[in-house]
Amino acid sequence: MALAETAGLAPVLAFALVGALGVGSQWLAWRLRMPSIVLMLLAGLIVGPVLGILNPAEQFGDMLGPVIAIAVAIILFEGGITLNFHTLRDAATGVKRLVVLGAPLGWLASALTLHFVAGLSWATSAVFGGIMIVTGPTVIAPLLRQAKLQKRPAALLQWEAIVNDPVGALAAVLAFQVVMVLETASSAGGAAQELAIGIAVATLLGIAGGWGIARAFRLAYVPEYMKVPVLFVVLLAVFALADFVLHESGLLAVTIMGIWIANAHLPSYTELRRFKEQATVLLVSGVFILLAANMSWAALRSLDMTALLFVLAVILIARPLPVLIALAFSDVPWRERLLVAFTGPRGVVLVAVAGLFGERLVEIGITDAASIAPLAFALVAATVVLHGFTLTPLARLLGLTASASPGVIILGGSRWSVALAEALKKMDLQVIIADPNHAHLRSARDAGVQTYFGDILSKEAEERLDLVAYDKIICATDNDAYNTLVATDLAPEFGRENVFQLKRVRESSARHALPATLGGQAIGGDKTYFEANALISDGWEFRVTGLSEEFTLEQWRVKNPEAIPIAELEKGGEPRFLRPDSAPRNTTDVELLSLSPPKPVQRDS
Structure with missing residues (x-):
């Protein structure tokens, strides 16, 4: 029946x-x-x-x-x-x-x-x-x-x-x-x-x-x-x-x-x-x-x-x-x-x-x-x-396609953001840096990175920015409250799994801890805005490494013990940004983006 x-x-x-x-x-x-x-x-x-x-x-x-x-x-x-x-x-x-x-x-x-x-x-x-x-x-x-x-x-x-x-x-x-x-x-x-x-x-x-x-x-x-x-x-x-x-x-x-x-x-x-x-x-x-x-x-x-x-x-x-x-x-x-x-x-x-x-x-x-x-x-x-x-x-x-993969919006024009944008461009990803402060975008413009001057939550941004071309956003300004506001507001639009922000300065304090429903996912090795930019000032840099059967993830770890994995991109796929508690997948034919310490200086004997 x-x-x-x-x-x-x-x-x-x-x-x-x-x-x-x-x-x-x-x-x-x-x-x-x-x-x-x-x-x-x-x-x-x-x-x-x-x-x-x-x-x-x-x-x-x-x-x-x-x-x-x-x-x-x-x-x-x-x-x-x-x-x-x-x-x-x-x-x-x-x-x-x-x-x-x-x-x-x-x-x-x-x-x-x-x-x-x-x-x-x-x-x-x-x-x-x-x-x-x-x-x-x-x-x-x-x-x-x-x-x-x-x-x-x-x-x-x-x-x-x-x-x-x-x-x-x-x-x-x-x-x-x-x-x-x-x-x-x-x-x-x-x-x-x-x-x-x-x-x-x-x-x-x-x-x-x-x-x-x-x-x-x-x-x-x-x-x-x-x-x-x-x-x-x-x-x-x-x-x-x-x-x-x-x-x-x-x-x-x-x-x-x-x-x-x-x-x-x-x-x-x-x-x-x-x-x-x-x-x-x-x-x-x-x-x-x-x-x-x-x-x-x-x-x-x-x-x-x-x-x-x-x-x-x-x-x-x-x-x-x-x-x-x-x-x-x-x-x-x-x-x-x-x-x-x-x-x-x-x-x-x-x-x-x-x-x-x-x-x-x-x-x-x-x-x-x-x-x-x-x-x-x-x-x-x-x-x-x-x-x-x-x-x-x-x-x-008809020649009307944009980039091969959905792009990334980075909020904030700091040195860390510009360095990350340049690395993402090397991975053939469309990237744009947005900042309500015009002076903060000078370094990004000098580096040839696409920029948007204005509030990302404004009506003008909604009408002028081609949001269809982007599916991930990284909130990395020096204002933790603004980062949290943007991440919370845009999470339903992009999907919570695609919204990230740098660690808030007082996040570990119980008095200032926020509910899990607010803000984005952590990125950048659990570093705050000031810690992340301090690393860039100390000579750390974003590097893109190709993993293959000849050079595996384990070999990369041995050669880069202090490096912080940021994202990975499989051939023909979309970028996967890594939280501090997540690890890169042990696969081949993938590009690994990491924040790595400066290379040791070679001295002449």
């Missing part, structure tokens, strides 16, 4: 299985350095139509639709909360063109492709075409890190995905409202009136919810520990009220609410967005597993030659043409235009929203909308796999 058919605990087991498969797929994808959506697709199809272990329609019954609708609402709210108008206003001309011109043209091209190639009705094509312009920020980010693109093409793809995420969802929601009202209203006048009232109410509720949250949080009407729960309750209330006035207009309301909060300049905005991102990871994986498992063999068998032609038309025409038109006569070089035009991976938001709207359109009598879900799965799977394997070779062919 299938697991999903057991009585009693079956719904609980099914719910746990969805969570385990979703989060497990994302973790495995992180370990394997591949897009998580591919593994979630395979997992959902295997436990669903292939093995019959999970049947969401039977397991969750009437609750499946509302659960998916609420999850999609939260996903769209998270998309809206990332849309900051200031960021868009300061973005490059190329990004503005991709949003202002590319999004409407992409909607039109996608709708035409759906109608003339896939054979869907205009109503279905208009709704599905809107959400098809979403390229998926959760998919494009890992691909950009893997491809190591140069700054401008990476920014174009990244910001297009971020901004078009809520824009595409909004387009699909508006198209759905029009189609639903036209199909259900008794007259054209009644349809227009119902649509206008529904959109107006949804817009007002979204603005009211966002304004109310912003005002309550800014005036401290809500304690810090209750901000996230209150946000969720207001979000659900706005969604439910708007949906009550006009079916599915709740998605429009929560998207507008998210956009309002994103532009309210709240002090706690970063924490709210970070929690929303974490919640969205859980919801996205759960929704995707549910939708994949709920696919039937009949729907999968419908993916015939027409579906293949549809996917090819999207990849070769519906995506490139609007992008090339939008970027025409701009300052974006033609090579970057080609890369952006032929890079458009779709993500989980497309599948989630398309699956939900497909069911709703079928309910009101548009039968061909049943094809939306399988076509969405086919498009997502094809584009993610295709671009996952072709983005790096295409970028290399």
